[in-house]
Amino acid sequence: MGYRVAVVGATGAVGREMLKTLAERDFPADEVIALASGRSAGQEVSFGEKAVLKVQNLEKFDFAGVDIGLFSPGASVSAVHAPRAAAAGCVVIDNTSHFRMEPDIPLVVPEVNRHALRGFRKRNIIANPNCSTIQMVVALKPLHDIARVRRVVVATYQSVSGAGKEAMDELWSQTRGVFVNDSPRPEQFTKQIAFNVIPHIDRFLEDGSTKEEWKMAVETRKILDPDIAVMATCVRVPVFIGHAEAVHVEFERPITEQQAWEALRAAPGVTVLDRRDDGGYATPVEIAGEDPVYVSRLRKDPTVPHGLAFWCVADNLRKGAALNAVQIAEELVRQGAFERQAA
Structure with missing residues (x-):
């Protein structure tokens, strides 16, 4: 049929x-x-x-x-x-x-x-869900199943394609303009996006967070677990396609790096690319057009009990x-x- x-x-x-x-x-x-x-x-x-x-x-x-x-x-x-x-x-x-x-x-x-x-x-x-939420919960799910996530602190590095074709055009025109002495004029963004980063996605809320940051928190709770606390800072970066996130997770129970690696490698939709040498990690330019959520830089976070930190990258137009x-x-x-x- x-x-x-x-x-x-x-x-x-x-x-x-x-x-x-x-x-x-x-x-x-x-x-x-x-x-x-x-x-x-x-x-x-x-x-x-x-x-x-x-x-x-x-x-x-x-x-x-x-x-x-x-x-x-x-x-x-x-x-x-x-x-x-x-x-x-x-x-x-x-x-x-x-x-x-x-x-x-x-x-x-x-x-x-x-x-x-x-x-x-x-x-x-x-x-x-929101593109930035999707890639984070895909990476969190296998870890949550082992040790239960208590709290997440995440900083995102979100490409301009998340704001649409006009935003991609603006990055292109501003980048070209810098090299021909044509002053960039922000239209799709609040500030120049070429050769810059902007800690502002969607509108500001009364508590000082942005709607994008609020989305990541409430959507994670609805999808994964209502008891997870999420603190997000969402940043637009001069990349055409591919969102990246630096994720710090506090768990309810102990979890080792080895347990996390094994769980992530077995998880659907996840590819682990994590070699502790130069270039042994995923970046947006390499994963554009790819389906998985790539996880790299997995390591212990010694600042909290039962903490891990990792870097994840995904094509926001595809998996996102x-x-x-x-x-x-x-x-x-x-x-x-x-x-x-x-x-």
């Missing part, structure tokens, strides 16, 4: 990656439909190496008969069209922040909490967004969710 799949936001960076991932993983789709705003209707987007899809107008599209909708059009657009699609019988897997913390909508990373999919029929919507959404769809197929609906 093949499925009808709609990709919403198909002209954006994540939408294009969703189409690419569906094709690469040979998802069992009889039909793939590319949807975007009216101003993008009529454009063409690639699906696989040879196929080209004509973009249709989201506002006018009828979701009746569509099995799965992979949404990444922006939170305000998902707020309107995801419930409309869900009411028509389409299972929505939404990559925006709009539905993530609603208690009756599962927030899912398949390697971590696929069991949460059991409740998806309440709203017919499943939320894809498109791949995770497609994996959720694959898990629904594996569980027979659509067959049960038909019955």
Whole structure:
């Protein structure tokens, strides 16, 4: 049985990656439909190496008969069209922040909490977590199973692709401008991003944290364990693709480096690249286009009881967004969710 799949936001960076991932993983789709705003209707987007899809107008599209909708059009657009699609019988897997913390909508990373999919029929919507949260919980899960995570302190180094195509264009134009004496003009960011780092992602909250930092804390608790304390500092860096994180973890019970290495090497979705020599670690430029979460620099943190520190890197457009959404769809197929609906 093949499925009808709609990709919403198909002209954006994540939408294009969703189409690419569906094709690469040979998802069992009889039909793939590319949807975007009216101003993008009529454009063409690639699906696989040879196929080209004509973009249709989201506002006018009828979701009746569509099995799965992979949404990444922006939170305000998902707020309107995801419930409309869900009411028509389409299972929505939404990559925006709009539905993530609603208690009756599962927030899912398949390697971590696929069991949460059991409740998806309440709203017919499943939320894809924040990109920085996804890679961190994939790395934390095998360690949590051994010793239970009590507290996490994380600093992120997030690429500009997390802010969309215009942000990537701004990094490119500013970088070029520096070399031709053209003063960079920030538009997508609050400060110059070329040759700079900006400790500010999303809006500021009353307590001084940013919305991105809040997301990492509350999403980790919803996905992994409600008792985990998370302190995050989220930073935008002049990298095109790939998020990195320096993670310090305090556990409830003792855990050795050897135990952690063994658990991570056996964990789904994780690749350990950790040699204690020059270049024996993963960086964003090397993992762009790759599926796993790479873990490096694992070592004891002697400043807290039962502490470990590690560095993790992942392609934020793939595992941080498109791949995770497609994996959720694959898990629904594996569980027979659509067959049960038909019955």
